[in-house]
Amino acid sequence: MNARTLLAIALWLVSALASAQEPPSRFWGDAWRGWHFYEDPEVDPDRPAAPPKTAVAPSKSLPTAPARPPELQEFERLQKTLEDVRNVAIMRPTEANVRRYMELESQVVARASTFADVAQRVAWSTPELDPTVQGRPVNAKALEVFEQQQLSDRSRSVADLGRDHVLIFFFRGDCPYCHAFAPTLDAFQARHGIRIEAVSVDGGSMPGFPFARRDNGIATALRVTQVPAVYLAQPFTGKITPIGFGVLSEAQLLERITAVSAPGYDAMLPSATRQVALP
Structure with a gap:
């Protein structure tokens, strides 16, 4: 081989070694992959690995409020109905509206009277709940x-x-x-x-x-x-x-x-x- 051939081979080897040591080309240097190609970043060996993600347990649902007693619901309905019927009778005092209100009111009074009778009997049988025994008497x-x-x-x-x-x-x-x-x-x-x-x-x-x-x-x-x-x-x-x-x-x-x-x-x-x- 002549000197010119040896020089060409030496230059080719240097170029090959240099290209082998270079990092792989990025996607923007590869026209065949296009501009919208995404490439994952290289992993740094000195950086600690991220802990694996654990599955999140589903949150416990808040305890629901106990159901209201049916007696309270009935009382509230009766109270609301009585108020509505009374207001209607006030705004439009026809015989039918007033009669309806008075009939409903009599039902409420009857319930209250029954409650008073039961309360009186409870007081008679329970001295500590009888107001005529506790404090200032009412009997002459x-x-x-x-x-x-x-x-x-x-x-x-x-x-x-x-x-x-x-x-x-x-x-x-x-x-x-x-x-x-x-x-x-x-x-x-x-x-x-x-x-x-x-x-x-x-x-x-x-x-x-x-x-x-x-x-x-x-x-x-x-x-x-x-x-x-x-x-x-x-x-x-x-x-x-x-x-x-x-x-x-x-x-x-x-x-x-x-x-x-x-x-x-x-x-x-x-x-x-x-x-x-x-x-």
């Missing part, structure tokens, strides 16, 4: 016993309060209501053992309370604008709570004193209680 004789027992309990409570409490009685000497109320208070302190401290707002006197004090400013401090007025006071703490204004009966005095001295009254009505230095 039972009510008399209840009130006597309540009066005794309240009297005992007021007597216990009398150990460290007094009642302040504000009056005016020219007040006819104060004069009418004074005997009740005088008998109250004798019967229930709580001392009455009478305070004259105008300096006048009051029968039954010869040692009444003249007002020294306590009426102003308590904002007493109307007499007769009664306050419950605890001298060693200065705590004073209004009991009432005007003429009160013995039963009212007992009821109110017991109520204002009950635990929790201050939290229920904090503005009623005041702290005043008593003379």
Whole structure:
């Protein structure tokens, strides 16, 4: 072989080796595959493989609401029907429409009457559900016993309060209501053992309370604008709570004193209680 032939063979070998090392041509370099051909990307050996897809379990359906009782459905239908029939009768008060409404209403009243009868019989046989047994009685004789027992309990409570409490009685000497109320208070302190401290707002006197004090400013401090007025006071703490204004009966005095001295009254009505230095 001559030198020219050897050079041609060498160049051919170099070209063949270079083409063997090149990556395969892409699809855009192959006209025979066309422009719309898609070729999967090459896999990178250094990239971790994607985890296999797991089948997604079908989601559990939400629990369905329990079916409404048929009685409720019937009641709602009856209620809606009655309302519709009434509205029709109001808008078009013909004899037929009004009669239809009255007939349907009588059915509803009959059902309610039956319910009331059954409820009454249940109450008779179940003392804890009988309103005539629980709380304040409705029978006249039972009510008399209840009130006597309540009066005794309240009297005992007021007597216990009398150990460290007094009642302040504000009056005016020219007040006819104060004069009418004074005997009740005088008998109250004798019967229930709580001392009455009478305070004259105008300096006048009051029968039954010869040692009444003249007002020294306590009426102003308590904002007493109307007499007769009664306050419950605890001298060693200065705590004073209004009991009432005007003429009160013995039963009212007992009821109110017991109520204002009950635990929790201050939290229920904090503005009623005041702290005043008593003379």
